[in-house]
Amino acid sequence: xxxxxxxxxxxxxxxxxxxxxxxxxxxxxxxxxxxxxxxxxxxxxxxxxxxxxxxxxxxxxxxxxxxxxxxxxxxxxxxxxxxxxxxxxxxxxxxxxxxxxxxxxxxxxxxxxxxxxxxxxxxxxxxxxxxxxxxxxxxxxxxxxxxxxxxxxxxxxxxxxxxxxxxxxxxxxxxxxxxxxxxxxxxxxxxxxxxxxxxxxxxxxxxxxxxxxxxxxxxxxxxxxxxxxxxxxxxxxx
Amino acid sequence: xxxxxxxxxxxxxxxxxxxxxxxxxxxxxxxxxxxxxxxxxxxxxxxxxxxxxxxxxxxxxxxxxxxxxxxxxxxxxxxxxxxxxxxxxxxxxxxxxxxxxxxxxxxxxxxxxxxxxxxxxxxxxxxxxxxxxxxxxxxxxxxxxxxxxxxxxxxxxxxxxxxxxxxxxxxxxxxxxxxxxxxxxxxxxxxxxxxxxxxxxxxxxxxxxxxxxxxxxxxxxxxxxxxxxxxxxxxxxxxxxxxxxxxxxxxxxxxxxxxxxxxxxxxxx
Numbered sequence: 001x002x003x004x005x006x007x008x009x010x011x012x013x014x015x016x017x018x019x020x021x022x023x024x025x026x027x028x029x030x031x032x033x034x035x036x037x038x039x040x041x042x043x044x045x046x047x048x049x050x051x052x053x054x055x056x057x058x059x060x061x062x063x064x065x066x067x068x069x070x071x072x073x074x075x076x077x078x079x080x081x082x083x084x085x086x087x088x089x090x091x092x093x094x095x096x097x098x099x100x101x102x103x104x105x106x107x108x109x110x111x112x113x114x115x116x117x118x119x120x121x122x123x124x125x126x127x128x129x130x131x132x133x134x135x136x137x138x139x140x141x142x143x144x145x146x147x148x149x150x151x152x153x154x155x156x157x158x159x160x161x162x163x164x165x166x167x168x169x170x171x172x173x174x175x176x177x178x179x180x181x182x183x184x185x186x187x188x189x190x191x192x193x194x195x196x197x198x199x200x201x202x203x204x205x206x207x208x209x210x211x212x213x214x215x216x217x218x219x220x221x222x223x224x225x226x227x228x229x230x231x232x233x234x235x236x237x238x
Numbered sequence: 239x240x241x242x243x244x245x246x247x248x249x250x251x252x253x254x255x256x257x258x259x260x261x262x263x264x265x266x267x268x269x270x271x272x273x274x275x276x277x278x279x280x281x282x283x284x285x286x287x288x289x290x291x292x293x294x295x296x297x298x299x300x301x302x303x304x305x306x307x308x309x310x311x312x313x314x315x316x317x318x319x320x321x322x323x324x325x326x327x328x329x330x331x332x333x334x335x336x337x338x339x340x341x342x343x344x345x346x347x348x349x350x351x352x353x354x355x356x357x358x359x360x361x362x363x364x365x366x367x368x369x370x371x372x373x374x375x376x377x378x379x380x381x382x383x384x385x386x387x388x389x390x391x392x393x394x395x396x397x398x399x400x401x402x403x404x405x406x407x408x409x410x411x412x413x414x415x416x417x418x419x420x421x422x423x424x425x426x427x428x429x430x431x432x433x434x435x436x437x438x439x440x441x442x443x444x445x446x447x448x449x450x451x452x453x454x455x456x457x458x459x460x461x462x463x464x465x466x467x468x469x470x471x472x473x474x475x476x477x478x479x480x481x482x483x484x485x486x487x488x489x490x491x492x493x494x495x496x497x498x499x500x501x502x503x504x505x506x507x
Contacts, residue, residue, distance in 0.1 A: 069412065069469035070462045071419035074430055078458040081437065086451040159311070166313040169423055170434075177316055193323050201312050208311035 009192035013199055019183050023176035024203055027165045030096045030175060034161060037101025042108020047138075049113040060109060067106035073167050075099050080171040096168045096175070104161045111157060115150035116142060148222060155215035159208045176200055244444040245456040251443060254436060260337060261432035262464055268346070268428060269415045272353045273361075276414075277407065279354070280361030285391065287362065288369050302362070309359030314352065314420050321352035322424055338427060345425035353421075357414055364406050368399035405479045412469045412476075433461040 013020075048060040067075070076099035083090055090098075119142050127137040166177040173179070180200040184193050248254055286295075286302035309317070325348045333340050372395050380390035400407075422431035436443075440453040 065470060065473075066462075066466065069416075069473065070465045071416040071430060073419040073422060074433075074458060074461055074465065077430075077434060078454065078462070081454040081458070082451060085449060085454055163311075163313040166315040167420075169315060177313060177319070181319055197316070197320055201308075201316060204312045204316065205308065209307060212307075212311055 006192075009195045012192050013195050016183060019179050020176065020199055020203070023174070023179035023200075026093060026168075026174045026179075027162070027176040030093055030100065030165050030168065031158075031162045033097040034100035034104060034165075035158060037097065038104035038108045038157075038161065041102065041105025042112050045105065045109035046112025046116065049109060050116045060113075064106045064109055067103055068110075072099065072103040072164055073170055075103055076167050076171060092168060092172045092174045095171055096165065100161055100164055100167070103164070104157060107157045107160075108154065111150055111153045112146075114153075115146035118149045119145045148218075152215045152219040152222065155211050155218075159212045159215070162208055162211075163204070176203060241444070241446055241450040242452040242456070244446050245440075245450065245452040247445065248436070248440065248443045248453070249456065249460065254443065257432055257436065258429065258460070258464075261427070261429035262468075264336075264346075265415060265418050265428040265430075266468070268350055268353065268421070269411060269418045272350060272357055272418070273407070273411050273414050275354045276357035276361045277365075279358035281365050281396070283358065283362035284365035284369055288366055289387070289391075306359045306362050309356050310363070314356045314417055315423060317352040317356050318349050318420060318424060321348045321355070325351050342425050342427055346421070346427050349421045349424055353414070353417060357410070357417070360413075361407070361410060364403055364410060365399060367406070368403035369395065371402050372398045405476045405483065408472055408476045408479070412472050415465070415469060415472075429461055429464060433457050 045060040045063055048056040049064075051057065076095065079099045080092075080095045083095065123141055123145065124137065127141045132141065165175045168175045169178040169181065173182070177200060180196050184196045283302040283306060286298045287306065290296065290299040290302075322345060327344050327347055332344055335343060338346065376394055376398070377390055380394045385393070418428055419430035421428050422434060426432060426435050437449065437453060437457050440449045440457070441447050444450070444453060
């Protein structure tokens, strides 16, 4: 445990705190923009997957399957090198949020599809019978009912996305983890492995833990409500 | 894209194909071994978290909660970096074998440990979901038959748990196969790293003395296709199992909510 209890190592971390703050800023920026891209893609492909048109369904299915069944690292490398060797290198962070956005978008699409499909079919029919258009039906009837099913897994997806910002390392790295790594292996800053990794890990934990805790709490209360509803249903049927 | 033919000619090079196929083999071995170890550790953690609430055993519960939450909320690459520096490596690993240099073997061992530690946290939560799905009455019935806690777990609860979570565990294999690509950050062993290495030397093999965009498309396209074929096969199997399970459980009502929970668990990876 090199330097875990050495004041010099901890002082060095404090001296170079800018590195960690920059990494944190880059990680958050990448995650935020990737989240917006992922939400847009997720909503588009999620709605396509629940539409009646077979073509749209197939396109959405292909997107989801191809993206979910290949590693995000591969997608990021592909995007980075394809752009770099064709002479349009967009920079590490842009590559990062594009690749992460596209990858996470596939998960969002699945979450949204499952959420919409969890709404009973009668709700769609009732909305149409009342003369609602597609947008109105979704906005007033379907989304409000499915949002409680969508939110917990969506939060888990966001946590995974924040963790996946560390993939940026392979294309050059500007995120928190990559900067920590270059800090501990750097010529002038190197050596203080344990303190630096503790700082990095604690930052990740502080961001991700609240989110994943909220997600599992929601999920559990939802499950309990489901069970209660099922029991009540049985009671009324009997 | 005038260089596409040159790029494709690389796929006809037996040395390159051999190099890639070994990468696929390593990807599969690392993933399967990691999942097997993780299932053992994860089951232990899940049991500790679920059933060690009483005074003396409380410490075990706290430890498992800390472990699970720690590994679930930090990136895999973080643990790979840490294990590469801190994890001790037994002597027999530190030699050239499996066609890898001793340095790469050491890195593979350490990174695989990181993968196992990380995946254990995820699998612990999957197993816990399975444990919670076993009816409470089963445990009480076990006690009434004079079984002790260990016997109840081994003969009654765990068999039902694993039967329930096999689809989710299989989709965790997909996640682990994808996660094993993170090893590419520290060593050239598995498919992802090997693809990247071929690309960096593509100018020597494609006959144009330069690395072109078409090389990127051909090489990464090939790697993506390999990953896709492996993972898609598993995910089709998972879906078959889920359908089979649902019909054999005799659940006739539309189980969309249930499907959603399965999805939630799949997304945990």
